[in-house]
Amino acid sequence: MTLGLFEAITKTMPHPVLLCAGDGTILAANPAAAASIPQLCAGASLYVLAQDDPGVLRKHLGNWVRSGSPLPGGLVLKDSDGSPVRFRCNGVRATWWQGPGAVIQLNLHRLDHADRFVVLSQQVSALNREIAIRRTAEAQREKLLLAEQVARARLQRLYQLTEALASSATLAQVAEAVAATAPRVLDVERVALELHSQRLVPALGPGEEPRVLSGTAWRDLDRPRDVAHPAAAGALRSVLEADGVVLGALTLYPGAGGVPEAEHLTAVAQQIAQAVRRAGLYEHEHRVAERLQLSLLPRLPDVAGLEVATRYAPASDMVMVGGDWYDLYDLDEDHIGLSIGDVAGHGLPQAAVMAQIIAALRGIVLRCGTRPEEVLRELSEYLHLYHRGQMATAAYLLYHRPTRTVTYVKAGHPPPLVVRPDGSSRYLDGPISPPAGPVPDARFRQGRTTLGRGRGRPALHRRPDRTP
Incomplete structure (x- = not known):
C-alpha cells in the first residue's frame, strides 16, 4: 500500500x-x-x-x-x-x-458524551454484578450462621443429656433422665426405653429369682407383663448396644420436627446405651456388696432377761454397702457389752475392714470387756497397726445389771440414745474421744449413767438420721 x-x-x-x-x-x-x-x-x-x-x-x-x-x-x-x-x-x-x-x-x-454514557453503563453493570455477588455472599453467610446456630443448640441439648446421664447412677435415674431430656435432644414428641433387666443385672447364683428393678420410666423386656407392644405407625426403633451386648431399644415417636438424622440418633443411642450399661454394673456391684455386708453382720446372742432388737437401714438407696457394724456381748451374769461403729467411707474395702473389726472386737472384749476405755484403746491400736489409713468411729457400752448402770466410751461416734419408759429420750452426751485408728496412743475417756426403773432402753444409732 x-x-x-x-x-x-x-x-x-x-x-x-x-x-x-x-x-x-x-x-x-x-x-x-x-x-x-x-x-x-x-x-x-x-x-x-x-x-x-x-x-x-x-x-x-x-x-x-x-x-x-x-x-x-x-x-x-x-x-x-x-x-x-x-x-x-x-x-x-x-x-x-x-x-x-x-x-x-x-x-x-x-x-464525547456518547462514549461517556457507554462507560457509565459499563460501570453500572459492573456495580450491579458486584451487588449481586455481595447479596449472594450475604445469603450464604446467613445460611451458614443459621446452620451454626442450629448445630450449637443441638450440641447444647446433647450436653444436657450427657450431664443428666453422668449424674444418674441407678437404672431408674437413667430412665428418668432419658425420658426428660432425650425428646428435646432428638426433636421428637416422646421416647420409650425398653431394657433387658437380666442382661443388665444378672442373678447372683443358679436358681435365684431375678431381682425386680425399681423405676416406671422404662419397660422390662424380661418380664412377660412388661414386654413392649408393637410400636405405633411412624415410630422409629434404635437398638441399644454396649460392649457387644444388646441391652434393649429406644423407641422414638416423631413430632413436628420429623425423623432425626441417622448420625445424630446413633450418637444419642450410644450415650444412652453406655449409661444404661454403667447403671446395670453399678446395681450389680452394690447388690453383691449388700449381700456381703448383710452376711457379715453378726447374729446377736439370746440373753436371758434382756430383750434385744436390731435393724440395719441405709440412709439412702444409693448407698447399700459400707463399714457399719453393731454387736452384743454376753460377758457374764452381771455384764452385757454393746458396740456400734462405722469404718469411714463406703464400698467393699470398708465392708472387709468392718468384718475384721467385728472379729477383733470379740477377742478384745473377751479379755477386757468390763473396761470400756481399754476396749476402744485396743481397737484403735489394732486399726493403726493392721489397717493404716483407715479410721472408724465407734461406741462401746457396758451395762451392769444389778445397778442398771451404763458405762460408755465414744470414739468420735454420735451419742447413744436412751428412751425412757414414758417415751421421752436423751442422748448420752458424755466425754468424746478421737476416732479409732489414726491417732496412736490415743486416750479414751468414759462416761457413766444409770437407767431408771421400768422398760427404759438404750438405742444405739449409726447417725441421728438413721433407724437403729
Whole structure:
C-alpha cells in the first residue's frame, strides 16, 4: 500500500486516522482528524499536541511500533483553543509501509458524551454484578450462621443429656433422665426405653429369682407383663448396644420436627446405651456388696432377761454397702457389752475392714470387756497397726445389771440414745474421744449413767438420721 492509497481509503472514515513515525511526527491524516482538531495534519508532532506527560506518549508509541496487532491506549490532545480533547485509540505498526523507518497506524475515537454514557453503563453493570455477588455472599453467610446456630443448640441439648446421664447412677435415674431430656435432644414428641433387666443385672447364683428393678420410666423386656407392644405407625426403633451386648431399644415417636438424622440418633443411642450399661454394673456391684455386708453382720446372742432388737437401714438407696457394724456381748451374769461403729467411707474395702473389726472386737472384749476405755484403746491400736489409713468411729457400752448402770466410751461416734419408759429420750452426751485408728496412743475417756426403773432402753444409732 502506498501513502496515496492510505489517504484514499481513510478519506471517508468518520473517525480520525493517523499515520505517524516512531518519533511522533504525523506523516498523513484523514479529513476526520482535521475536523476533530485542526492541528492533526501531516507534519505536526504528537509531542507538541499531547497534553499528557511525554513519557506516557513515548511509552504508547514504543508499544505500538513493536506490536503486530492493535493495542488500546489513550491520548489527551490540545484543541485549537488549548482545551483538552480526550481520545481512546488503537495503534499498530503499519507492516505495509515501504518507506524508511517504522510507521504507526493510529485510529482515534473522541470521548464525547456518547462514549461517556457507554462507560457509565459499563460501570453500572459492573456495580450491579458486584451487588449481586455481595447479596449472594450475604445469603450464604446467613445460611451458614443459621446452620451454626442450629448445630450449637443441638450440641447444647446433647450436653444436657450427657450431664443428666453422668449424674444418674441407678437404672431408674437413667430412665428418668432419658425420658426428660432425650425428646428435646432428638426433636421428637416422646421416647420409650425398653431394657433387658437380666442382661443388665444378672442373678447372683443358679436358681435365684431375678431381682425386680425399681423405676416406671422404662419397660422390662424380661418380664412377660412388661414386654413392649408393637410400636405405633411412624415410630422409629434404635437398638441399644454396649460392649457387644444388646441391652434393649429406644423407641422414638416423631413430632413436628420429623425423623432425626441417622448420625445424630446413633450418637444419642450410644450415650444412652453406655449409661444404661454403667447403671446395670453399678446395681450389680452394690447388690453383691449388700449381700456381703448383710452376711457379715453378726447374729446377736439370746440373753436371758434382756430383750434385744436390731435393724440395719441405709440412709439412702444409693448407698447399700459400707463399714457399719453393731454387736452384743454376753460377758457374764452381771455384764452385757454393746458396740456400734462405722469404718469411714463406703464400698467393699470398708465392708472387709468392718468384718475384721467385728472379729477383733470379740477377742478384745473377751479379755477386757468390763473396761470400756481399754476396749476402744485396743481397737484403735489394732486399726493403726493392721489397717493404716483407715479410721472408724465407734461406741462401746457396758451395762451392769444389778445397778442398771451404763458405762460408755465414744470414739468420735454420735451419742447413744436412751428412751425412757414414758417415751421421752436423751442422748448420752458424755466425754468424746478421737476416732479409732489414726491417732496412736490415743486416750479414751468414759462416761457413766444409770437407767431408771421400768422398760427404759438404750438405742444405739449409726447417725441421728438413721433407724437403729
